[in-house]
Amino acid sequence: MxxxxxxxxxxxxxxxxxxxxxxxxxxxxxxxxxxxxxxxxxxxxxxxxxxxxxxxxxxxxxxxxxxxxxxxxxxxxxxxxxxxxxxxxxxxxxxxxxxxxxxxxxxxxxxxxxxxxxxxxxxxxxxxxxxxxxxxxxxxxTDGPLTVGPMAEPNDILLACLAGAVETGHRRALDISGGLEEGFAPVDLNIVAGRxxxxxxxxxxxxxxxxxxxxxxxxxxxxxxxxxxxxxxxxxxxxxxxxxxxxxxxxxxxxxxxxxxxxxxxxxxxxxxxxxxxxxxxxxxxxxxxxxxxxxPRANLVYRARRPVPTPQGNHGEILGLLRTMPDLDGPDLQLIFIDIPLPNPVAPVDNGFTIGVSPMRPxxxxxxxxxxxxxxxxPVLDPDYFAKEQDVRTVLSGIRTARRIARSASLAEWGIEEVSPGLDVVDDQSLGDFAKKYFGSYCxxxxxxxxxxxxxxxxxxxxxxxxxxxxxxxxxxxxxxxxxxxxxxxxxxxxxxxxxxxxxx
Missing domain, CATH: 3.50.50.60 (FAD/NAD(P)-binding domain)
Structure with missing residues (x-):
């Protein structure tokens, strides 16, 4: 200038x-x-x-x-x-x-x-x-400045999660990024020619x-x-x-x-x-x-896999789902995102695995x-006051239950997975809610x-x-x-x- x-x-x-x-x-x-x-x-x-x-x-x-x-x-x-x-x-x-x-x-x-x-x-x-x-x-x-689209070849572990979601009764969406659908599908990304x-x-x-x-x-x-x-x-x-x-x-x-x-x-x-x-x-x-x-806010379920997870090539979170926690809602209030790396967790380190993120979309x-x-x-002094409303906790609990059903699907069985965090000994709503409120992160x-x-x-x-x-x-x-x-x-x-x-x- x-x-x-x-x-x-x-x-x-x-x-x-x-x-x-x-x-x-x-x-x-x-x-x-x-x-x-x-x-x-x-x-x-x-x-x-x-x-x-x-x-x-x-x-x-x-x-x-x-x-x-x-x-x-x-x-x-x-x-x-x-x-x-x-x-x-x-x-x-x-x-x-x-x-x-x-x-x-x-x-x-x-x-x-x-x-x-x-x-x-x-x-x-x-x-x-x-x-x-x-x-x-x-x-x-069709002619905007941003070129957006899903990964041409999502990570195999994420495709297995997608198959598990469909296997457990969820809709396979055509364009989950467009604003008109619910269900699971590869999401559009701001990645062009690998950058x-x-x-x-x-x-x-x-x-x-x-x-x-x-x-x-x-x-x-x-x-x-x-x-x-x-x-x-x-x-x-x-x-x-x-x-x-x-x-x-x-x-x-x-x-x-x-x-x-x-x-x-x-x-x-x-x-x-x-x-x-x-x-x-x-x-x-x-x-x-x-x-x-x-x-x-986002809570994470972290899984260890016996089968090697392919080296990530994209943004890690290439497939997501939009769901309603209750059928009478006017639209989806929950997102699950499949992530091809095991994120850090409070239970134990994981070298080979993946993560299912769970986030209330309308907190x-x-x-x-x-x-x-x-x-x-x-x-600045920042206080989002996460989980101040109990409904946000209930939404996450619904998401954890859904994620666990997907993890138990036959589509993921061949990966030899084990839930590390929070771990399958954390089962009742009180314990799961306490875990989510203590170990969540911002979805930014x-x-x-x-x-x-x-x-x-x-x-x-x-x-x-x-x-x-x-x-x-x-x-x-x-x-x-x-x-x-x-x-x-x-x-x-x-x-x-x-x-x-x-x-x-x-």
Whole structure:
């Protein structure tokens, strides 16, 4: 970026999934000047492991991850790591590359607080716009920036799990990623020619030569600046100095469920009581900021196998299932994902085996995000309050029972498997529930801290504008009022695609 340039039409704060989409889409108009600010590095300075699909677990210990942890959780008594990406591409550069819309029913509650035009059918054109789906399934996109599809040859152990699911009575879905089906099937992945495809790869890289797109990395947004009730500028730190960039039209926050809420709070926008506790002046009281934090927790069943499991070639979790724990539910509330490595577990090390992950897809538990000061480099206080609602525990118990039935199937018998964790001596609901609440992890899908709606509890309105202010929107996973039944990255792409349309309106 030309260091002398400080005025732009749009400023996009956060170069993750949503930020890459918006920077690319807005800059398609050569008459619009766009600035993208990203706290992390450029793609060229990200770890080499980013490109290797099987290496994604190693990225949690690198500078490509912010390294956040929750406070000690009431359910377990321990903090929970909550990975999120730092660098162009954001979490799309460190996640497990699952690209699934979630079942259409899980978007029905988005209008509960008055949000208009965000049902699954409303989002469908934007899901389609983001993707070129290799499956050719109906309702899928055919000319989007992302090339998405299932592994051509899933790991044999995962295919055995899929056969076991069908053997035990579950539906074999055709396109589990499309949003219209339940059952088990290989899931779409952001893997192209054996390499991860990030949001920066798909959206940003083709746009970087545009003279009207300006990208600044290693730039930490400090606070938003206002003229009256209009957001006019962003103060940020880069190269050891403080800079100010002004926006003639709008500032849009795309720093995710953690980063966007943090920046609002550091700018004096949020619940008055939280701001006062952090010794912050209240610029604009907005009670919903930082509230409604929720995530998918995941419990893992780990199995040892006597037959050698083939060396992983993909993202490890290549096949999943969406299920209803009760037949009278309006849609699936449980995901099982088959993983071709034995994840670390609290019982015993496993050298050769696999994992079945169990996650409640529509959790009821809600928590909060707070800040302790206006220091832009201070870690946030994160409390998703996992398993605060007993229904979330019951959903996991149902999933464990289903997973065990699949593990006992004839399809897996030839692998000579043994459940190591939690182990078959843990059988009653109380013991299984205690195990799940103590040893779960985050599925890394935090959402909800700037929830969308039209009531007093909402942070942004149906057009993603921050309520009570002008010139300021939020367009990322933080606006999701109720988490859909999917690994959330595909939904964030769709939100950002729609936000681009909203922002380009005259």
């Amino acid at each position: 030309d260091p002398r340039k400080t005025a732009f039409d749009f400023i996009v704060v956060g170069g993750g999934t949503a930020g890459c989409v918006l920077a690319a889409r807005l800059s398609e108009d050569p008459d619009i000047q766009v600035l993208l600010l990203e706290a992390g590095t450029s793609t060229s300075r990200l770890p080499d492991a980013v490109a290797n699909p099987s290496a994604w677990p190693s990225l949690m210990a690198t500078a490509a991850n912010w390294g956040d942890k929750t406070v000690a959780q009431a359910a377990s008594g321990a903090p929970v790591p909550l990975p999120r990406g730092r660098g162009l591409g954001g979490s799309s550069a460190i996640n497990a590359m699952v690209f699934a819309r979630g079942h259409r029913s899980s978007y029905d509650s988005w209008g509960d607080h008055g949000a208009k035009g965000w049902a699954f059918e409303d989002l469908l054109p934007y899901f389609q716009r983001s993707e070129t789906a290799t499956s050719g399934a109906p309702s899928r996109g 991860r495809q990030t949001a920066a790869d798909a959206y940003l890289a083709p746009a970087l030569d545009r003279p009207n797109l300006h990208v600044v990395t290693e730039a930490v947004a400090h606070r938003l600046l206002f003229s009256g009730d209009r957001c006019t500028a962003v103060e940020y730190g880069a190269d050891g100095r403080t800079h100010t960039a002004t926006a003639e039209r709008e500032v849009v926050l795309t720093a995710g469920a953690i980063g966007s809420a943090q920046l609002l709070l550091r700018s004096g926008i949020g619940p008055a009581s939280d701001l006062e506790q952090a010794r912050m002046d209240v610029f604009h009281s907005l009670p919903g900021v930082g509230r409604n934090l929720h995530d998918h 009821l538990s809600r928590g909060s995000l707070r800040i302790t000061s206006d220091d832009p480099y201070a870690a 899908h935090p959402v909800g801290t700037c929830a969308m709606g039209e009531d007093e509890a909402s942070v942004v309105d149906s057009e993603l504008r921050v309520r009570g202010l002008r010139g300021l929107r939020v367009a990322d996973g933080s606006v999701i009022p109720s988490i859909p039944s999917n690994n959330t990255n595909a939904t964030v792409y769709a939100i950002a695609e729609r936000a681009a349309d909203l922002m380009r309106r005259p």
